Amino acid sequence: MISMETLERVGRLAELEIPENQREAARQDLEKMVTFVDVMKELNVKNVEPLYQVTAERAGTQNILRDDVVTEGEAREALLGNAPKRRGEFASVPKTFA
Amino acid sequence: MKILDLTAVELAERIRRGEIDAMESLEAVFERISEREEQLHCYLVLDREGARAKARELQKRRSAGEGLGLLAGVPVAVKDNLCTKGMRTTCGSRMLENFVPPYDATAVWNLRNADAIILGKTNLDEFGMGNTTESSYFGLTRNPWNEERSAGGSSGGSAAAVASGECYAAIGTDTGGSVRQPASHCGVVGLKPTYGTVSRSGLIAYCSSMDQAGPVTRDVRDSAAILGVIAARDPKDATSLHRDDLSFMEDIPQDVEGIRIGIPADNSGNGLDPEIREAIWSVAMALKERGALLEEFDLGITKYVVPAYYTIACGEASSNLERYDGMKYGLRVSADGLQETYRKTRTAGFGAEVRRRILLGTFALSEGYYDEYYLTAMKVRRLIRDAYDKAFLKYDVLLGPTSPIVAPKLGETGMEPLASYLADVYTVPANLTGMPAMSLPCAIHSTGLPIGVQFTAALFQEKTLFRVGMAWEQAREKRQSQKRDVADCNSRNWQGKTE
């Protein structure tokens, strides 16, 4: 039900490596999980609105907005202090293509 | 009374009044830690010096006549997925092995402000994903009641630390039961507040629409006190609520006269241990004796709660964990080029369970499958909430087991992940719906392990949880020596008459 192609595509999207010798096991794992959640299809949800936020409506927390006022921007050291690689004021990452 | 036997509230009172020196209780905790920590492994980070410095500072302020905060001098442990400024925060993962946040989670900041002493960071399942605390990159945590057994998860470290006296109270996080279930396995009290009550700013996200930090404590009163401290509307979290009903300690009635308790029928073969079922009914009977009205009923949707939970949680998690890529912080595995770096870093940085859930979540969100899986799960979520809304028209609180099993043997789970997922069946509804729920100890299993009872209330009704919880605590004290009455488990209607 979950093809190897699907597994590989999902792995690529998630930027995870699945070594050759683990692929079948990973595919089976994914298939088992998908089969497990498939039981939801028994329910008729055609006219049901999805519930993305559990308390927003009920607590009136819609329109939580911020004023357009500058707050301190102090994180340069925080960023660069934690960055695996840096070059002066920049974070350095492996070369990208445009 | 031995100093370690005090509750957090009792300790804070005495410290505020000057009857106890904050250093005294702190050293008692350190002594307990030196006795048991090596076996239990509750902590990933212990900050003895920082804790002592805070205790000294509190004593100084007290001597100067200053009033101290609500949790004055209480040694508290914090689960290691809540950011602590200047203190390593790893989420139990190799990915963040050396990550030191320059900011506190708002919940942590609130604890500090109330003069609690942050002892350190407790062990957890990696990124909060799991229910046995065996998937931590830094080793597992053992149950203080039986060291061959799991402490539950994902807040296993927090629960084990409270249960063993390695702290007076702890904060955990609950996405699918991760505060309540370890509390149940370790014989302590665990609360998941209404979603949005405690700010998620600084809580390293697993499932954003369900994550909530909550207290793990020795009793209900401590739970209420700590909730009052960590709950507040936070402008840094757009999903956090303003609540003006957070002073829980004062006006909580001590009785359950007329409280309507609904007991969801256990009809879906969840593998519920018969001793646990018995223990739950015993609680029900005790409350009935004190004037509560009981009724069993059918929720009708129990079969779908775990699938909906995993689809949504893994979906959101797969997106929340995309930021761990070796570029800005955390682990980076050097490789040839950008994409290789992403892949090698993430594959090396995340453990097997995390990778498994990321794959499921990515699948559930992907083109061609989104409607069938993630969107469907969100719709099923509404149906589940509707079922609970309907129940709360008739009942004030729901009662049931926290877990179908007691603490499992270490090393048994993890082989078949799906099996362990099913054990979440009683806890995930509160996460899916946002409702508050609490687990309390109710009995000891024949294996010598604790059994937990779970109360669930409607949105914003923590007060009802505290009320019922305290009533049970009083009843339990009385019943300590009484045998359980098996015949009582057959009562089914309001009048307590057998059908």
Add this chain to the structure above:
Amino acid sequence: MSENGMNEKCTKKEYETVIGLEVHVELSTRTKIFCGCAATFGAPPNTLVCPVCLGMPGTLPVLNRRVVELAMAVGLALGCDVTRTTRFDRKNYFYPDNPQNYQISQLYLPICRNGWLGIGEGDEERKIRIHELHAEEDAGKLTHDEEGRETLVDYNRAGVPLIEIVTEPDLKNAGEVIAFLEKLRMVIGYLEASDCKLQEGSMRVDVNLSLREVGSERMGTRTEMKNLNSFRAITRAIDAEAKRQKELLDAGEGILQETRRWDDQKGVSYSMRSKEDAQDYRYFPDPDLPPVVISEEWIQSVRNALPEMRDEKKERFVREYGIPAYDAGVITQSVHLARWFEQTAALDILPKKVSNWIMGEGLRLLREKEMDPGDVRLSPEHFAALIRMNEEDEITNAVAKEIFAKAIDEDLDPESYVKANGLMTMRDDFLLRETVKKVIAENEKSVTDYKNGKEKALGYLVGQTMKAVRGQVLPAAVTAMLKEELNA
């Protein structure tokens, strides 16, 4: 005809170009869209950052109210419907300029929909339909290190608010596209929502282009073009792509749906490396941001707060200031130009004089100095004084123009400047006569030419005299004096 319907020798098919645009505009708010960092351009790298816009663990976005209001304002000015419940969604893709590896954008419920913008005038006006307008966050800036194997990231821009305006494929050629963009830029400029500078990146344009057989309902395969950093590049890219696609279709080949990068130096586009599944962004509603519910009252208040737009202002200028419609049209092309005019004309000066200066010397200098009308520094008071001094012949035209050119980008007080530099119009007949005599003496040939009937030679002599007096004598006086001396 050969079997697949394509042919080599028979009539080539007629195609028409079909163009749709995706325009990204950086909003001029003080802070970023989801955090309180300043959103200014040009700061030192990684100084306008915080844990939120760096995507650090545990951080959460909170929406900037001003972004919602500006997005609504632009939408309303473009005749859009405002979506009453609008939401943000995550667009997931891995790239180092994107700290969370997802961009918070809007897919399912964009804030505005179904508007239009007219290009052309009167009967020739065409309505270009706007499909939707939504808000989203910008990414950081990558600097590619040529020799090294690393790329440097500056996160200052990460989280700066953008609105994206998506048109229907209603545009037909490069000329229409430029007209559309200029009009869009004007509207947004009037709202002061952005300075829309292509070169600075505060406006970015992606062009979607396909060819459709004339008379057919069926759309061709379209390509997307990026890296269009000037109007010139846009025009060249459109023409080149239409040509490229036509050549492929004529040769019987298909068009590949892809994204192409325009290289303006070389005048060609290149296919951007694309993987088969690169397009799966897995959009889902961002759980950290509750929906924004926009009430009728809020829409009304934004509508009421909309400034006077171009057409209104143009008509008002004609009415209130009595300047011709043509002048009003030119001046109101930019809200800054219009403001400059109005603030000056409000002082005790003839509006037509002001508009003449702006349309003449003003526009010329702005073009020459590559300045935007918003960058003009000459204050209305000083501008009015300058014009007045010129009108009253206190300073000559030449001197006035010289001062204007200096003051336009760094304000100065013309009265004190003129005094300090001795630039007043000379009225000393004696000195003038001496100067004229000198010029005549030094330019025998021109004098001879003039005396032989060549009027042009007089102009030359006037020029030479003007030079000698540094322009500080009224040309009429110079001409009169020259004639007098020449005819003497």
